[in-house]
Amino acid sequence: MIAELLTNTALPIILVGAMVGIASSAVGTFLVLRGNSMLTDAISHSIVFGIVIVWLLTKQQSGLVQLVGAALAGLLTVFLTEALANTKRVKQDAAIGLVFPALFSIGVLLLNVYAHDIHIDTHTVLLGEIGFVWLDTIDLFGLPIPQALVSMSIMTLLNYAFIGLFYKELKLATFDPALAKTFGFMPTILFYVMLMLTSSTAVAAFDAVGAVLFIAFAIVPASAAYLLTDRLWMMFIIGALISIAASLSGYYLAVYLNVSIGGMMAVMTGVFLILAFLAGPRYGVITQYMKRRRAREAPVEPPF
């Protein structure tokens, strides 16, 4: 029965979409809280550079070497950004805007030069094709499991294993880096490991959703969760739930309208964000408005 379900095309696609969301919103939560969300943008673009460089060095177009290479390119972006910002001559956001287009440009130019030898489709790298994940399967326990599902599950496990192991340290490093440093928690190293996981997740998510939509999956559910709760662990749960809901609704809407599945899933995360923005129980715009009106109408008690 399970085999039947997996040969059905809908389930693998929805599962992959949900797993991309769960894995990337886990790391996205910390980036949103730290105010580094745009690093996902930088990382996901410079990975093109990493892919080309690894190809030039090893002539491998896929596999583990590519994964590691692309992840290192993501880290290089962050490292260069921090180095530029540390000169105190440019602000951090400007540094991001300087580094990733430069790396991306070098990547594109190298592709221009070696265009006839290499078949990296920039189109796929940037957009992905989640609709075809069920075509690429590997046999696990006698079942044809989509490769993307396996890689995304591994990334989800890795991300949550890291977060679970260092939950206390990460929490303190996110909300009070100075105190975390005095306790010897090494917030900088934690941050770099987190970014390493972010780039690996981005690479794993590429085949399915591409570079730009990865940003949506990493940032938007986490931001929506941030608008709904004050508890860190609740943010992960809400982020995961929004990812699953967006994946489900996005898939069926996309099939109904005959449009891009990955795109529609990302749009649905945006819809959930708007809902949280408007109707959040505490910070929602409507709630705030009601609260203010009630306060205005309530009779003011004299202080004494």
Next chain:
Amino acid sequence: MQWLDLLSDYTFQNVVIGASLLGLISGPLGCFAVLRRQSLLGDAISHAALPGVCLSFIITGSRDISGVIIGSLVTGSLAALTMLLLTRKSRLKTDAALGICLSIFFAIGIVLLTYIQSTNNASQGGLEAFLFGQAAATLRSDLWIMGGITLVTLTLLAVFWKQAKLVTFDTQYARTLGMPTTAIEAVLTCMVALAVVVGLQMVGVILMAAMIVAPAAAARQWSRHLGGMLVIAAGIGIVSGVSGATISTLSRGLATGPLVVLSATTIVLISLALAPGRGLLWGTIKHYRQKEALQKQQLLYALYKHPLASKHYRATFGARWVLGKLKRQGYLVRSTDGGSGWRLTSRGEKAAKQVVATFEEVAT
């Protein structure tokens, strides 16, 4: 002769003029974005232009440039305003709001694009051009439109110069003066969308971020005044545009957009290193000069105060370097008794006395 051929080449002329116009508009507008810590706004707005391009295609049914411009202007501005709304009305920070607008608008664009592909037989080439630009396909008529947008934008900036300046540097003061700060901020933010529209044709969506940030970041190193910074940024924008376009044409096969961006990045690196006053190189040189001066004083002090030190001829590499320098400047000579160690000359004696006096004054 080759250069003359190049200059009279129709495509080359178009590309160079287009790239210069892009530099002229993105430099000054980028200054405001960078100073207001919205450097990545250009990135978000350029991604958000995709749904506009698709919508204009759905409505007009053609890839007419004016439709594309209006469409991308509308959705780009909408994304910018959504970003402002999210940061104002919720507790999301600018970076998260930018990331949200960028990715969601782009996702809507992808959905619309696939919708177009499923309803009629539009080729996918449109998206490639949108992502990476197609500088070589620039027409004379496009240039007139791009020039018009540039002119309008720069005029707007000149008219609202005082307001824009005040809102950029001290929003709260501007508000107390009764200026409509929110409206001015919204206009400044949406004007970046104008620059993006010009840049889409030349460098494409992804590299537009650099065209906003790089000229402004470089210009900031050379000037402490907003006016000067704007002019320099425009100049840097034009230079990188022209050099990128020229290299691209000469090399045949290398894309224009990445070359323009890399030229701009090179100028940023040079500016960071060499700009007068702020340059990292000058800072490093100054640091080493001061370090050396201090070491000289310390050596003179030691030789004057501690006679044992003069017998001590084994020195570390750094100390030996400074000793050699002092000798060449006539403060020290090799002591003659025994052939090892150092001795102060009369000039050195005088300098050392001064150093000792300052050191002891500091100590007490």
